Amino acid sequence: MIELRGITRDFDVGGRPVHAVRGVDLTIEPGDHLSIMGPSGSGKSTLLHIIGCLDRPSAGTYRLGGQDVTHLDERALSRIRGRKIGFVFQFYHLVPRMTAAQNVELPMVFAGVERVERRQRVARALASVGLSERVAHRPDQLSGGERQRVAIARAIVLDPEVLLADEPTGNLDTTSGREVVELLEAMNAGGLTLLVVTHDPAIAMRARRQTRMVDGRLEGGSQA
Amino acid sequence: MNADDVLVFSAGALRGHRLRTGLSLLGVGIGVCAVVLLTSLGEGARRYVTAEFASLGTNLLIVLPGKTETTGMAPVIGGVPHDLTVEDAEALERQVRQIRKLAPLSVGTAAAQFGERSREITIVGTTAAMLGVRRLRLQSGQYLPEGAERDRAVCVIGAKLQSELFPSRNPLGAMLRLGDERYRIIGVMAPRGMSMGMDMDEVVHIPVVRHLRMFNRRSLFRILVDAGSHDSIEPARTAILRVLTERHDDEEDVTVLTQDAVLSAFGRILGMLTAALTGIAAISLSVAGIGIMNVMLVSVSERTREIGLLKALGASRGQVLAMFLVEAAIIATAGGVAGLGVAFVATRAFAVVYPAFPIDPPAWAVVAALGVSVSVGIVFGALPARRAARLDPVAALTRR
Numbered sequence: 001m002i003e004l005r006g007i008t009r010d011f012d013v014g015g016r017p018v019h020a021v022r023g024v025d026l027t028i029e030p031g032d033h034l035s036i037m038g039p040s041g042s043g044k045s046t047l048l049h050i051i052g053c054l055d056r057p058s059a060g061t062y063r064l065g066g067q068d069v070t071h072l073d074e075r076a077l078s079r080i081r082g083r084k085i086g087f088v089f090q091f092y093h094l095v096p097r098m099t100a101a102q103n104v105e106l107p108m109v110f111a112g113v114e115r116v117e118r119r120q121r122v123a124r125a126l127a128s129v130g131l132s133e134r135v136a137h138r139p140d141q142l143s144g145g146e147r148q149r150v151a152i153a154r155a156i157v158l159d160p161e162v163l164l165a166d167e168p169t170g171n172l173d174t175t176s177g178r179e180v181v182e183l184l185e186a187m188n189a190g191g192l193t194l195l196v197v198t199h200d201p202a203i204a205m206r207a208r209r210q211t212r213m214v215d216g217r218l219e220g221g222s223q224a
Numbered sequence: 225m226n227a228d229d230v231l232v233f234s235a236g237a238l239r240g241h242r243l244r245t246g247l248s249l250l251g252v253g254i255g256v257c258a259v260v261l262l263t264s265l266g267e268g269a270r271r272y273v274t275a276e277f278a279s280l281g282t283n284l285l286i287v288l289p290g291k292t293e294t295t296g297m298a299p300v301i302g303g304v305p306h307d308l309t310v311e312d313a314e315a316l317e318r319q320v321r322q323i324r325k326l327a328p329l330s331v332g333t334a335a336a337q338f339g340e341r342s343r344e345i346t347i348v349g350t351t352a353a354m355l356g357v358r359r360l361r362l363q364s365g366q367y368l369p370e371g372a373e374r375d376r377a378v379c380v381i382g383a384k385l386q387s388e389l390f391p392s393r394n395p396l397g398a399m400l401r402l403g404d405e406r407y408r409i410i411g412v413m414a415p416r417g418m419s420m421g422m423d424m425d426e427v428v429h430i431p432v433v434r435h436l437r438m439f440n441r442r443s444l445f446r447i448l449v450d451a452g453s454h455d456s457i458e459p460a461r462t463a464i465l466r467v468l469t470e471r472h473d474d475e476e477d478v479t480v481l482t483q484d485a486v487l488s489a490f491g492r493i494l495g496m497l498t499a500a501l502t503g504i505a506a507i508s509l510s511v512a513g514i515g516i517m518n519v520m521l522v523s524v525s526e527r528t529r530e531i532g533l534l535k536a537l538g539a540s541r542g543q544v545l546a547m548f549l550v551e552a553a554i555i556a557t558a559g560g561v562a563g564l565g566v567a568f569v570a571t572r573a574f575a576v577v578y579p580a581f582p583i584d585p586p587a588w589a590v591v592a593a594l595g596v597s598v599s600v601g602i603v604f605g606a607l608p609a610r611r612a613a614r615l616d617p618v619a620a621l622t623r624r
Binding site: 095097 | 225226229233236237239240529530533534535536537538539540541542543617618621622
């Protein structure tokens with residue numbers, strides 16, 4: 001359950017204030033599938049960073065799973081990022097020197113999960129994205145679609161509350177893109193809350209709830 | 225995050241940048257190697273000199289004419305130091321009970337001739353006691369005679385002189401011309417090498433009275449005193465000064481050096497030398513530290529996106545800090561160990577080439593070099609690691 005109330009985010013760019021997000025109210029129920037569309041610079045990535053606890057709002061309150069996380073300290077925020085949030089990025093963000101399995105293991109290393117459990121969860125996560133055969137491959141030995149699937153496995157390995165996908169298909173060809181979207185939807189069907197930020201209408205339309213972000217304001221989707 | 229996870233991650237990051245890692249290892253290695261080698265040289269020099277002095281005889285006092293320090297206003301009468309004579313030496317031997325053995329010493333250079341062979345040599349005038357005082361050993365024959373026969377025209381030659389002047393025959397009993405007089409060779413010294421600034425193997429020993437007459441002198445060069453035990457060195461010194469001042473018209477015009485004083489003076493000088501060398505080496509270590517810092521700063525800015533990702537995946541500031549600190553510490557430790565290894569090999573090689581010089585690296589230097597290099601790594605790694613830990617995750621992630 002994600003509850004945003006009056007979320008605002010201002011930046012100071014060269015002495016001039018920039019209002020990236022202006023008073024966003026948003027509730028996302030567990031198991032929901034929501035898309036945020038919008039042109040570049042509309043503030044959708046900033047909103048995603050706030051929801052992912054990578055950034056803090058200038059004003060407003062943010063409750064995640066019933067907990068007010070607006071004013072938590074850096075340490076608590078990093079724990080939430082590790083345990084409750086799964087990120088999938090446009091450029092995969094895999095560590096190039098590590099194998100697929102090691103990349104998937106990373107969040108559990110920071111969360112202090114026992115080694116035996118880590119191995120089991122890595123195997124399960126990679127199996128769930130259909131990459132059991134690629135465990136020992138490094139990113140440069142994987143295709144774009146495979147890399148993004150490794151990133152998805154890494155995002156879900158600790159059973160987060162919500163999966164945040166920022167242009168997950170932006171860097172993929174149509175076929176791989178469809179595979180990745182189908183994979184994300186399958187996970188959503190299994191109960192995982194999914195939030196996709198994209199400017200591709202074809203992807204956005206597939207979500208149960210669709211919203212648009214324009215000039216820092218959110219339109220539509222609030223009826224649900 | 226466990227300690228071994230940090231280690232695995234940091235080691236993996238270092239393996240990912242082999243050239244950079246290798247160069248920083250080299251920097252630290254050279255620094256540590258320099259510390260160990262330079263301190264080894266300094267310490268070796270100190271021990272070498274100490275051993276050299278110890279071989280003079282342990283409880284040695286050296287009496288020399290003249291006062292080494294100035295004493296205010298010059299006296300109206302006198303002021304010229306009295307000679308240090310054979311009679312002084314005899315008086316000391318009679319009156320100072322702490323003296324176990326005493327040997328007068330006079331030194332001069334003259335031509336030595338045997339048959340067709342001739343050369344300039346150093347001639348030492350002394351008495352039979354010299355053998356014990358200086359811990360000299362004979363190779364063959366006997367040393368200078370004692371008692372009634374002590375002024376006979378006999379001599380004892382150094383080992384090298386024997387091989388040069390008598391390559392094919394036994395020198396014992398042969399007559400050696402020294403200056404205008406002929407001396408019968410009665411003994412050959414065992415090889416000894418350099419000592420007190422003379423090559424003892426090229427010296428001829430003759431009775432001191434004949435020596436003074438040969439060079440037309442009254443004053444001895446030195447009187448060497450063996451005090452018998454360490455505790456009697458100071459009383460002996462006081463007594464010697466008292467007796468000689470009395471004999472020299474109440475003028476304290478001799479200097480008594482104790483071996484302790486000489487040794488500690490040299491020890492101080494060489495300690496300073498070691499300290500200076502250590503300082504130079506420490507500078508090279510801190511240069512290596514700055515090298516580490518530089519490399520780590522480059523690493524942090526190159527891996528900004530990776531750091532952003534780690535934070536998005538739940539790494540706390542402390543964890544990021546730990547990972548980068550450990551990277552720096554690994555470089556410093558591995559470089560330090562490698563430097564020690566090279567230094568060890570170098571000192572072994574040195575020991576083979578110059579066996580007389582004791583070059584073993586002092587334990588404190590080895591421990592200190594390693595300790596300092598690790599702390600240098602951590603201290604100079606701290607700034608880049610803090611920079612990494614404080615990176616804003618959004619800015620780091622979105623950087624292209």
